Amino acid sequence: SQQGEEDPQALSIQEGENATMNCSYKTSINNLQWYRQNSGRGLVHLILIRSNEREKHSGRLRVTLDTSKKSSSLLITASRAADTASYFCAHTGTASKLTFGTGTRLQVTL
Amino acid sequence: DTAVSQTPKYLVTQMGNDKSIKCEQNLGHDTMYWYKQDSKKFLKIMFSYNNKELIINETVPNRFSPKSPDKAHLNLHINSLELGDSAVYFCASSQGTGGVEPQHFGDGTRLSIL
Numbered sequence: 310s311q312q313g314e315e316d317p318q319a320l321s322i323q324e325g326e327n328a329t330m331n332c333s334y335k336t337s338i339n340n341l342q343w344y345r346q347n348s349g350r351g352l353v354h355l356i357l358i359r360s361n362e363r364e365k366h367s368g369r370l371r372v373t374l375d376t377s378k379k380s381s382s383l384l385i386t387a388s389r390a391a392d393t394a395s396y397f398c399a400h401t402g403t404a405s406k407l408t409f410g411t412g413t414r415l416q417v418t419l
Numbered sequence: 420d421t422a423v424s425q426t427p428k429y430l431v432t433q434m435g436n437d438k439s440i441k442c443e444q445n446l447g448h449d450t451m452y453w454y455k456q457d458s459k460k461f462l463k464i465m466f467s468y469n470n471k472e473l474i475i476n477e478t479v480p481n482r483f484s485p486k487s488p489d490k491a492h493l494n495l496h497i498n499s500l501e502l503g504d505s506a507v508y509f510c511a512s513s514q515g516t517g518g519v520e521p522q523h524f525g526d527g528t529r530l531s532i533l
Contacts, residue, residue: 312461333427335509339518339519340518340519342521344524346460349526349527350510350526350527351423351509351524351527352462352509352522352524353526354521354522357521367499376449386420395460397462403517405475405516405518406464406467406475406518407464407522408464408517409461409462409463410484411459411460411461415481
């Protein structure tokens with residue numbers, strides 16, 4: 310399977326703490342994207358990092374990409390209760406389609 | 420001002436029935452997709468259309484037939500529904516193909532087969 314794997318599967322932190330999620334994949338990629346899915350809703354695109362980039366920031370989000378290790382990480386700083394959601398990485402390779410990871414369920418408590 | 424809208428939101432039906440899910444996007448995107456998300460939240464692409472032409476057709480039973488009347492609409496018809504078809508089906512759209520642009524998702528259609 311070309312599906313990516315995410316780690317951890319579930320993460321519970323307190324508001325104000327940082328949350329780090331990791332993603333590994335198996336093939337060469339053109340880009341890697343991170344999405345958020347709130348309960349009962351569709352996926353929302355957060356950030357895209359291209360294969361020639363190593364780090365990208367967007368607000369409280371920081372994404373890194375290590376193509377030699379075929380891995381990426383998403384850091385959410387100063388988490389809020391509203392960040393509670395599932396987070397998915399997705400990569401595009403030669404197949405010209407998005408292949409999603411298994412997801413990390415993030416719970417941020419007050 | 421919903422960008423990608425799907426109907427219905429919930430669909431409960433019996434095995435053997437035929438049903439359709441509709442999707443519309445008002446983003447002016449060229450490419451639309453259908454994804455299936457199972458009970459473990461695993462999301463897998465089923466089909467992709469670019470300007471009304473089928474460009475991705477994953478290993479999906481031929482009971483599933485997508486139709487794109489124009490580039491803003493992509494419908495999914497399912498014949499002879501089976502228990503294993505129970506899942507959440509998501510429509511998405513993007514500008515361009517190849518997964519190089521962010522995709523915009525609808526809120527899903529929750530299909531339950533009795």
